[in-house]
Amino acid sequence: MATQPSPRKARRAAVLGGNRIPFARGNGAYAKASNQDMLTATLDGLVARYGLAGERLGEVVAGAVLKHSRDFNLTRETVLGSRLDPHTPAYDVQQACGTGLEAAILVANKVALGQIEVGVAGGVDSASDAPIAVSEGLRHTLLAANRAKTLAQRAKAMAGLRPGDLLPSIPQNVEPRTGLSMGEHMAITAERWGITREAQDELAAASHQHLAAAYERGFFDDLVTPYLGVTRDNNLRPDGGVEKLAKLKPVFGKGQNATMTAGNSTPLTDGASTVLIASEEWASEHHLTPLAWFVDAETAAVDYVNGDEGLLMAPAYAVPRLLARNGLALQDFDFYEIHEAFAATVLTTLKAWEDPDFCRDRLGLAEPLGSIDRARLNVNGSSLAAGHPFAATGGRILASLAKALHEAGGGRGLISICAAGGQGVVAILEA
Amino acid sequence: MTDLFTTVVRSTVAKRVGVPQPTSLRRYEPGAALCADPVLVAGSGRFEAGLISWLTTVGIATVTNDEPTSDRLGAVILDLSAATDPSELDQLRVIGAPAVKRLARNGRVVVVGTDPATLTDVAAVSTQRALEGVVRSLGKELRAGATANLILARGESAAGVQSAVQFFLSGRSAYVDGQVVRVGESTATNPDPLRPLTGKVAVVTGAARGIGAEIATVLARDGATVVAVDIPGAGDALATVANDIGGTALQVDVTAPDAGRRIVEHATGRHGTLDIVVHNAGITRDKLFVNMDDARWQGVIDVNLGSILRMNTAILADGGMTDGGRIVCVASIAGIAGNRGQTNYGASKAGVIGLVDALSAQLGDRGITVNAVAPGFIETAMTARIPFATREIGRRMNSLQQGGRPIDVAETIAWFAQPGAAAVTGQVLRVCGQSLLGA
Amino acid sequence: MTSVTTLSSAPDLRRLYATAAFHRGNDRETVPDERVVLSGIRVDLGELADYSRLCGFSLTGILPLTYPHLLGFPLQMAVMAGDGFPLPLLGAVHVENVITVHRPLQADDRLDLAVHAQNLRPHRRGRQVDLVTEVSVSGVPAWRGVSTYLARGAEHPDATAGHPPPLDGLEPVTGTAPGPVWHLGENTGRAYAALSGDWNPIHVHALTARPLGFSSAIAHGMFTYARAVATLAPRVPDRGVTSRVWFRKPVRLPSTVRLRSVVGPARTLSRLESADAEVEHAVLEQHW
Incomplete structure (x- = not known):
């Protein structure tokens, strides 16, 4: 394997804090809110927490996975509707469920390079206010009619319309190249790795318990701002134990080996998150204490279409590269934040790192990465309990981990997020 | 023809009643004068002269009891802090009664006394205590948004009294009526009268x-x-x-x-x-x-x-x-x-x-x-x-x-x-x- | 003494418009001393979201500055439909509106509305009257709107009129900051009517507007005003704001208009004009 370039010596980017709105199950409390509404409310909450009203920031970077065509400039439009100085530039990014973390990497890199002093990274998604498009047939017909110069040409173009073309095209949680939903993909991987139903339910129950406990001890007091009457993530079931989860019927996979239920998979969720990232100097000028430093990040992708890898396995590849570049072992972390797209995703990833064959054959490592101390995993709950508004998850994890590191008085944390298209985005924070 | 109003709202009418409207109270606006009309200051107490000169510096016209006019008064300040015998209370009536008649809407009566707790002479204590009875009763008689309040000074310096007088004259105290405030010794003032909390x-x-x-x-x-x-x-x-x-x-x-x-x-x-x-x-x-x-x-x-x-x-x-x-x-x-x-x-x-x-x-x-x-x-x-x-x-x-x-x-x-x-x-x-x- | 009519629900505006042609006004010199009150209103989050979307407000837990007007409008109509009300209901034109927000209204507040008419006075081209809408929460006044309506009639050439502020401030930005341009479709009036319940025929369709003297349907003044307020909203605080609009020339539908504004530290001043800047549709001033 070629030598990895070492990270450029640059100044450090600090995570100063974050804000998100409570995540709400789809078609519920936020059904009428658009991505822009939610992201604006979230940004304004961040502005209030850090006293940024009227401030010009270096940039705001955010995105959404499910996006209306009218939202081509979603983040900039959000800034213009917020309490920030309108001279704050902004742009959109989109890397499926990796959007939020990728946005943070972009901001942190610019801060590290001295191109900006401060920026906001964020993400938002609405499964309720989803963009519904016209069918391909209708779209082509309308475009043809639009190009037509005469009435006759126009009539001819319109005559090509079939009744079926009038059905709208609703976005689906389906991989375009395989036609399988993410859950179906995950079910294949979970079965291949022999992930049991019990292990998945245990992880899900722990996620709910951890999130509930974090709320109880006020952990989210300065991370979450209520929105439209919702004060806590409403997918959270504090009293949901393993027994209740065990009663649910599987929804993905087939027959005896179907293990994935609505309880150990994330529901469709609406929500938004933002993170404030700045240079040490800016933080000090604004009397803000860095919660954690953004150390490094890595992205990876797998060939799940024609290759032999699971759709959500890319983080398993990204993490060892990141560890190697930073001279770290998998065990050198105080906190692990592995996004729970499905309980099985987390369990598969962990199992792969413990597996000598996988580590040797796929990762090219002489020794397996080994196991982690599960007591350090998703200690304040994760997506199974909080919900997963795709692009908003990265910001949720980043702000929570930074605060956890700060509370612990120092330490190192690993973030791992899988994304559609066989991608993975991972990062290291230190405090 | 049917009354359209009835057509429209008949089904939804709950009741029709007459409602008297109370006086609209004067409330504070930064930069506005403490008082629109002149202020009568009287009583021969130890704060009287200081209050007159301070009111003059902030642009409020003051009148004394020696200049009889029938103009409206924005406020009446009666400094009885020197009174030591019940007979001296009559000043309140002699000066105050005609003045209160001339009080404008949302006018103010402010009585300044000496905190009885700082006194030992029985006649003096009872005299100063009597001020409270006057003010509380007068508060109940005043109309049209006017209030009466009592400031009891514990010391000699005027700054504390002045701060309380300023509060009672201004619209800040619109809903404070018939109350007693005790003030101690201090020489502090607001550096910026328009934004008194600047830097805090x-x-x-x-x-x-x-x-x-x-x-x-x-x-x-x-x-x-x-x-x-x-x-x-x-x-x-x-x-x-x-x-x-x-x-x-x-x-x-x-x-x-x-x-x-x-x-x-x-x-x-x-x-x-x-x-x-x-x-x-x-x-x-x-x-x-x-x-x-x-x-x-x-x-x-x-x-x-x-x-x-x-x-x-x-x-x-x-x-x-x-x-x-x-x-x-x-x-x-x-x-x-x-x-x-x-x-x-x-x-x-x-x-x-x-x-x-x-x-x-x-x-x-x-x-x-x-x-x-x-x-x-x-x-x-x-x-x-x-x-x-x-x-x-x-x-x-x-x-x-x-x-x-x-x-x-x-x-x-x-x-x-x-x-x-x-x-x-x-x-x-x-x-x-x-x-x-x-x- | 003021007569107070307390409603238990908002009057049905469709019913009102259906019979509005019968209300022709009278010659009285004063408006009836009457208040119409509706208490404990809860805002419907769905309706608020639709309104916010149409006018360009972002959906937060705070009501847009113009939203309470929507809630008070049926009460205004009830007052104007009253037997003794001097102006006719149909054909009255909204010429001016002032809104003062003392404190922001939350979407989950219980709102108490009171509407009364006052200040009937001559106008150059007829007579005008103020409809005052007051919104309070738990007895604390929070929002006040004064809508001035003009009924064309006997001319009063000497009457004083409300004058918008001089637009000098706008001159420097001419050319350099074109401001937002809105294409208002023929269906604009119906879209806003569906939300507001204001199905006044002059807004609905050219065919219904013509009998009332308009060659085409015209946009609701409160709609174009709300869009302008929404555009400026991020730069204006939620409390202690007075927002005033003078409706100059109606916006005929369909049409393209633009909004030019200057934004100062405690004031905004805007002009809503036709795309070629020839027609001044409205002037908007906000200060805090």
């Missing part, structure tokens, strides 16, 4: 809505940098308050064990200092005493009183509030007069008054003042839950014959917070329109 960092708990939001807004208007605090569940409303006033929002439950530390860290960490704390957060959980359960009792006592005691420990520790700081609590008429169904609330608010007494005495050395406002019937979401008839009675049963507004409470708190009010400590000032309750 203030914390307001319960700031998301109602009276708290109003306090935060008024303190910011007066120049303070405000940390708006409320429970996390009210964070969205809190954020708009903070963004509107250019402050910061801090979501923390005041009953959390570390609430005080978090508040101090936020204020000093973000804004460099902590000068003013307004303990406004409060709840009611009404129930008759015999039916009072543990949750209602403990909840109210802890939010309204226990949390303040705990937070004060952190606030007053090293690295917390600066010397010369201000602590203002929100008590209640219920803590003075009691209220049916509010044994828990009454206990907590009376406890707050005790806290003000004890703490103000302890903190005198540090120049930190501790005061409370005791709101009477203030129109808020809390009072809106009172049954209609009771509410109407509460609203009308005071000398101003109307409910007060959150701004009235906020303005009084903002006065306590001023540098110029350094001589005012240990006071519980009722903002109640001279409510008949607990009078």
Whole structure:
């Protein structure tokens, strides 16, 4: 394997804090809110927490996975509707469920390079206010009619319309190249790795318990701002134990080996998150204490279409590269934040790192990465309990981990997020 | 033809009644004159000359009793601080009665006396004490938004008296009537009269809505940098308050064990200092005493009183509030007069008054003042839950014959917070329109 | 003494418009001393979201500055439909509107509305009257709107009129900051009517507007005003704001208009004009 370039010596980017709105199950409390509404409310909450009203920031970077065509400039439009100085530039990014973390990497890199002093990274998604498009047939017909110069040409173009073309095209949680939903993909991987139903339910129950406990001890007091009457993530079931989860019927996979239920998979969720990232100097000028430093990040992708890898396995590849570049072992972390797209995703990833064959054959490592101390995993709950508004998850994890590191008085944390298209985005924070 | 109005609304008409409208009270506006009309100053007390020269410097015309005219008077200030014998009280009547007749709408009567607690001569003590009876009775006679209040001086310097007079003359005291304020020695003044709180960092708990939001807004208007605090569940409303006033929002439950530390860290960490704390957060959980359960009792006592005691420990520790700081609590008429169904609330608010007494005495050395406002019937979401008839009675049963507004409470708190009010400590000032309750 | 009519629900505007043609006004010199009151209104989050979307407000827990007007409008109509009300209901034109927000209204507040008419006075082209809508929460005044309506009639050449502020401030930005341009479709009036319940025929369709003297349907003044307020909203605080609009020339539908504004530290001043800047549709001033 070629030598990895070492990270450029640059100044450090600090995570100063974050804000998100409570995540709400789809078609519920936020059904009428658009991505822009939610992201604006979230940004304004961040502005209030850090006293940024009227401030010009270096940039705001955010995105959404499910996006209306009218939202081509979603983040900039959000800034213009917020309490920030309108001279704050902004742009959109989109890397499926990796959007939020990728946005943070972009901001942190610019801060590290001295191109900006401060920026906001964020993400938002609405499964309720989803963009519904016209069918391909209708779209082509309308475009043809639009190009037509005469009435006759126009009539001819319109005559090509079939009744079926009038059905709208609703976005689906389906991989375009395989036609399988993410859950179906995950079910294949979970079965291949022999992930049991019990292990998945245990992880899900722990996620709910951890999130509930974090709320109880006020952990989210300065991370979450209520929105439209919702004060806590409403997918959270504090009293949901393993027994209740065990009663649910599987929804993905087939027959005896179907293990994935609505309880150990994330529901469709609406929500938004933002993170404030700045240079040490800016933080000090604004009397803000860095919660954690953004150390490094890595992205990876797998060939799940024609290759032999699971759709959500890319983080398993990204993490060892990141560890190697930073001279770290998998065990050198105080906190692990592995996004729970499905309980099985987390369990598969962990199992792969413990597996000598996988580590040797796929990762090219002489020794397996080994196991982690599960007591350090998703200690304040994760997506199974909080919900997963795709692009908003990265910001949720980043702000929570930074605060956890700060509370612990120092330490190192690993973030791992899988994304559609066989991608993975991972990062290291230190405090 | 049918009356269209009836056609439209007949099905939805509930009732038709006539409603008398109470006097619209004059409220404070920055930059506006203290008083539109001239002020009569009389009484031959030790503060009279100082008050006349100060009023002149701030552009208020003063008249003395020797210049008989029939012009309207904006206010009547009677300095009886030198009176030592009951016979001297007659001055109040001789000078005051004709002057009160000339009082404009929303006029003011301010009587200045000497705090009887500083006197030993029996005749002098009873004479000064008598002023309270005059003022409280006069408050009930005045009409058209006019108020009467008493300032009792504990010392000789005019600055404290002047600050209190300024408060009572201005629209800040619109709903303060028939009250007594004691002022000590101080020479402090407001460096910037238009923005008296410039450079100060203030914390307001319960700031998301109602009276708290109003306090935060008024303190910011007066120049303070405000940390708006409320429970996390009210964070969205809190954020708009903070963004509107250019402050910061801090979501923390005041009953959390570390609430005080978090508040101090936020204020000093973000804004460099902590000068003013307004303990406004409060709840009611009404129930008759015999039916009072543990949750209602403990909840109210802890939010309204226990949390303040705990937070004060952190606030007053090293690295917390600066010397010369201000602590203002929100008590209640219920803590003075009691209220049916509010044994828990009454206990907590009376406890707050005790806290003000004890703490103000302890903190005198540090120049930190501790005061409370005791709101009477203030129109808020809390009072809106009172049954209609009771509410109407509460609203009308005071000398101003109307409910007060959150701004009235906020303005009084903002006065306590001023540098110029350094001589005012240990006071519980009722903002109640001279409510008949607990009078 | 003021007569107070307390409603238990908002009047049905469709019913009102259906019979509005019968209300022709009278010669009285004063408006009836009457208040119409509706208490304990809860805002429907769905309707608020639709309104916010149409006018360009972002959906937060705070009501847009113009939203309470929507809630008070049926009460205004009830007052104007009253037997003794001097102006005719149909054909009255909204010429001016002032809104003062003392404190922001939360979407979950229980709102108490009171509407009364006052200040009937001559106008150059007829007579005008103010409809005052007051919104309070738990007895605390929070929002006040004064809508001035003009009924064309006997001319009063000497009457004083409300004058918008001089637009000098706008001159420097001419050319450099074109401001937002809105294409208002023929269906604009119906879209806003569906939300507001204001199905006044002059807004609905050219065919219904013509009998009332308009060659095409015209946009609701409160709609174009709301869009302008929404555009400026991020730069204006939520409390202590007075927002005033003078409706100059109606916006005929369909049409393209643009909004030019200057934003100062405590004031905004805007002009809503036709795309070619020839027609001044409205002037908007806000200060805090």
